[in-house]
Amino acid sequence: MTTSYKVQAGLALSVSVSVLSASALTLLPGEPVLDNTALFAGIGLVLLLPLFLVTTIRGIALNFRSGGSLSNSWLQWLALRCLPRTVQAVLSAYSPRGSRW
Structure with missing residues (x-):
């Protein structure tokens, strides 16, 4: 950042x-x-x-x-990895079905 x-x-x-x-x-x-x-x-x-x-x-x-590529799931995964582990766990537990997380 x-x-x-x-x-x-x-x-x-x-x-x-x-x-x-x-x-x-x-x-x-x-x-x-x-x-x-x-x-x-x-x-x-x-x-x-x-x-x-x-x-x-x-x-x-x-x-x-970025050419409209911010909806790319790989970039979302990278953003998730920057968060603390407890926040990652909560967000991963409550992610919608069909999500790659």
């Missing part, structure tokens, strides 16, 4: 954690910890929208660049 994908994933993760933590703070009983949790959640969603669009466009461009 190239550095740009790692940076993009890190940005998406940090903004997602901030949005989830702002929304979790609304569940606490009593006085609000932060006055404008809705403001923080809105800012996070505004930041996530461009990341989502960039990710979608990069995925479409990658599919066109």
Whole structure:
């Protein structure tokens, strides 16, 4: 995975954690910890929208660049092997019938 994908994933993760933590703070009983949790959640969603669009466009461009071969099962197998073994086992156990995994 190239550095740009790692940076993009890190940005998406940090903004997602901030949005989830702002929304979790609304569940606490009593006085609000932060006055404008809705403001923080809105800012996070505004930041996530461009990341989502960039990710979608990069995925479409990658599919066109590879000649539409991203649906190749061999590439999916290689992607599965990059995951931790427990995740591999869960995904393999719940794979649909007729799948080569």
